[in-house]
Amino acid sequence: MSSIPITRCQFLIPFTHIHDEIGAPTASLLEKFRLPSCLEEKADDFVPLLRAVSFAESAQRSQGIVDFGFQASRRLQYCHLSAKFRAMIGYSPTLFLALQQVCKWATLEDNVLDMWLERADDHIKICSKLVGTAGIAHLEHSQWLQNIFPIHIVRQFAGPDWEPATIAFEARYVPSIETRALWPHTRFLSGQFASWIEVPLSLLGLPGCAIETPLEFLDDEADPAGGEIIRALKLMLPSYLDEGVPTVAEVAEMAGTSARSLQRKLALAGLTYSDLLEAARFEKAAKLLRTTDAKVIEVAFASGYADPAHFTRAFRRMSGTTPRRFRNEARPR
Structure with missing residues (x-):
């Protein structure tokens, strides 16, 4: 796989x-x-x-x-x-x-x-x-x-x-x-x-x-073919974040493999499915904060967080700042 x-x-x-x-x-x-x-x-x-x-x-x-x-x-x-x-x-x-x-x-x-x-x-x-x-x-x-x-x-x-x-x-x-x-x-x-x-x-x-x-x-990207499963998952996961994130078993089924095999593949890259999911959530949230006027609570839900407070804590852990401050600093002055 x-x-x-x-x-x-x-x-x-x-x-x-x-x-x-x-x-x-x-x-x-x-x-x-x-x-x-x-x-x-x-x-x-x-x-x-x-x-x-x-x-x-x-x-x-x-x-x-x-x-x-x-x-x-x-x-x-x-x-x-x-x-x-x-x-x-x-x-x-x-x-x-x-x-x-x-x-x-x-x-x-x-x-x-x-x-x-x-x-x-x-x-x-x-x-x-x-x-x-x-x-x-x-x-x-x-x-x-x-x-x-x-x-x-x-x-x-x-x-x-x-x-x-x-x-x-x-x-x-x-x-x-x-x-x-x-x-x-x-x-x-x-x-x-x-x-x-x-x-x-x-x-x-x-x-x-x-x-x-x-x-x-x-700019040429490293490996534009994006054949590796990690890149494929990073591209695919944002489509599902607001509708119930797929479990590792569901994602493995999409890949035509077992959950254990998928987790082993991720482990070889030093990742877990949770790591990948957290990165996908952050990237989607950051994109929405930079490019839309959606409320922070709407960004939280769109990124797969049911609890806005949990979203703020996770976003701060990934970026070192709050979603609101990130938006203010990312927008053109």
């Missing part, structure tokens, strides 16, 4: 919106798969990827939704990529360099997403694969998203109407007639070695509108 596959809540939101709009019981289905509610407030937090896929498949089957992954992908736009990911692309002077950045930093969106470029005679393939998910059913829901975002990225350089000549899926999945009708000039392939879209070589030199991005924002 090296990681828990996780994805940004942003990518689950369109599935829940569609489910809501047909009058289906979204809240209870999210609860069934131990996924957080109020996803709009947690768009940049993370949830277990395979539980999100299970939610989509269960909703599609029970409600008779055709091509759920495709319908959800239509509601996602370039702006829904993380800010750092968009900065990497916007800083690139050509489409080719942008695609290289996309491949390098793909794990900012899904921590097990591997992306690479393959060259053919007159085109390249932008390929993607979810590492460690071979044999898992119904990944076409995720693979629509894996393909739609490269399309949006190419459109930043080639124009908003650009469409790929080929869209391929790793899953053994064939889009419906209705879906194919919306892409009249695109062929669809299934059961491929990876999911991919085809981009003509002639487009690779297209210039972009390079933006001036702060260097610290573009």
